[in-house]
Amino acid sequence: MNTTSLLTALQWRYATKQFDATRKIDAETWNAIEESLILTPSSFGLQPWKFIVVGDPAIRSELRAASWNQPQVTDASHLVVLTTRTDLTQSDIDAWINRMAEVQGCPTENFAPLAGMISGFSSSMSADARRAWNSRQVYIALGQLMTTAAMLNIDTCPLEGIDPAAYDRSLGLENSGYATVVACALGFRDPADKYAAAPKARFDRSRVIEHVGKA
Amino acid sequence: MNTTSLLTALQWRYATKQFDATRKIDAETWNAIEESLILTPSSFGLQPWKFIVVGDPAIRSELRAASWNQPQVTDASHLVVLTTRTDLTQSDIDAWINRMAEVQGCPTENFAPLAGMISGFSSSMSADARRAWNSRQVYIALGQLMTTAAMLNIDTCPLEGIDPAAYDRSLGLENSGYATVVACALGFRDPADKYAAAPKARFDRSRVIEHVGKA
Numbered sequence: 001m002n003t004t005s006l007l008t009a010l011q012w013r014y015a016t017k018q019f020d021a022t023r024k025i026d027a028e029t030w031n032a033i034e035e036s037l038i039l040t041p042s043s044f045g046l047q048p049w050k051f052i053v054v055g056d057p058a059i060r061s062e063l064r065a066a067s068w069n070q071p072q073v074t075d076a077s078h079l080v081v082l083t084t085r086t087d088l089t090q091s092d093i094d095a096w097i098n099r100m101a102e103v104q105g106c107p108t109e110n111f112a113p114l115a116g117m118i119s120g121f122s123s124s125m126s127a128d129a130r131r132a133w134n135s136r137q138v139y140i141a142l143g144q145l146m147t148t149a150a151m152l153n154i155d156t157c158p159l160e161g162i163d164p165a166a167y168d169r170s171l172g173l174e175n176s177g178y179a180t181v182v183a184c185a186l187g188f189r190d191p192a193d194k195y196a197a198a199p200k201a202r203f204d205r206s207r208v209i210e211h212v213g214k215a
Numbered sequence: 216m217n218t219t220s221l222l223t224a225l226q227w228r229y230a231t232k233q234f235d236a237t238r239k240i241d242a243e244t245w246n247a248i249e250e251s252l253i254l255t256p257s258s259f260g261l262q263p264w265k266f267i268v269v270g271d272p273a274i275r276s277e278l279r280a281a282s283w284n285q286p287q288v289t290d291a292s293h294l295v296v297l298t299t300r301t302d303l304t305q306s307d308i309d310a311w312i313n314r315m316a317e318v319q320g321c322p323t324e325n326f327a328p329l330a331g332m333i334s335g336f337s338s339s340m341s342a343d344a345r346r347a348w349n350s351r352q353v354y355i356a357l358g359q360l361m362t363t364a365a366m367l368n369i370d371t372c373p374l375e376g377i378d379p380a381a382y383d384r385s386l387g388l389e390n391s392g393y394a395t396v397v398a399c400a401l402g403f404r405d406p407a408d409k410y411a412a413a414p415k416a417r418f419d420r421s422r423v424i425e426h427v428g429k430a
Binding site: 015047105137138140147158198199 | 216218220221222224225226228230243244246247249250251252253254255256258260262264265266267268269270271272274310311314315318319320347350351352353354355356357358359360361362363366367373375386413414415416417418419420422423424425426427428429
């Protein structure tokens with residue numbers, strides 16, 4: 001991809017407020033978006049998350065009520081709820097080590113130094129800190145999700161203004177070891193969405209980029 | 216961009232451990248990467264961050280020492296330190312409202328309802344919660360950064376295993392209102408990096424994607 005196409009796609013994207021409720025993302029494109037979620041990088045590769053794709057209209061309505069009634073929740077083609085593991089246990093670490101050994105076709109013992117490093121890092125944190133750390137990883141997934149969607153000309157709206165506890169109840173996540181962090185609606189902008197036409201606003205480069213020495 | 220190119224780029228990407236220290240990202244590509252950072256979406260558009268591009272070799276060496284001596288810090292073509300605003304004040308909110316009014320060519324009064332909503336949301340949180348919220352936004356930027364770099368065939372290595380306080384000292388960030396969250400090295404993989412050849416490991420789709428109702 002060249003820089004012009006990349007920047008055109010990033011300039012094109014915006015937080016879509018009004019989706020065309022009649023248009024659905026096709027299966028091939030949706031599959032690629034799920035693959036992109038799966039491929040998201042995370043610290044130590046631990047993937048402390050689960051991504052819930054909510055199609056059920058009744059549940060979407062419940063979630064809309066738990067989202068300040070934002071219409072994106074029901075009108076967008078797809079809705080993903082990004083959840084985090086509420087903790088990081090030895091069992092999570094073991095699952096990851098076993099998976100790596102499986103994919104790379106080698107004994108788990110090869111990963112013993114890595115496993116020790118992750119355990120040491122994890123046990124140095126409080127349970128709250130581990131959960132906060134996991135939640136931050138979920139935001140990498142949110143970033144990759146919105147960016148890759150833009151590359152595929154799919155509109156998105158990140159949804160932080162939600163009631164995570166109500167989401168957890170609607171999705172049966174209570175005591176599941178996973179909890180809602182943030183959601184993202186995906187689909188196609190309604191041509192009537194006035195926000196689509198607003199000039200994109202960002203702070204001036206000098207406020208957000210600083211150079212220390214010649215790059 | 217089609218789904219095959221997208222997934223090929225995401226499969227190609229990995230956390231590069233060994234960079235080719237002789238290769239530099241060209242100016243046009245680097246400019247696009249900075250633009251991508253600037254265009255990162257954030258909650259309410261507040262952009263609670265500053266991205267520091269560290270070219271100075273002496274500072275890079277200091278940062279390497281504060282990063283478990285990871286060679287990526289000095290050997291990669293570019294190093295970005297992603298910092299967060301340590302708080303979110305009325306002055307930050309005003310700056311953003313003023314900037315939107317400027318870009319969109321309308322009076323700041325038009326944004327009064329939004330300004331009130333942001334202030335209400337912000338003041339409902341403790342200072343610690345605001346900082347944590349800002350830090351999570353920075354991870355959206357990290358996600359967009361790694362994803363867009365992959366689209367441009369630029370290698371990356373996210374660096375969480377760093378001493379943020381030492382970074383802050385080296386970069387003169389103490390009491391600046393910004394603090395280091397995470398860093399990212401960017402450049403070109405060394406052909407000798409054994410991690411480049413390892414099969415990409417992710418959990419099975421069934422562990423990380425769940426469908427509630429037909430999508």
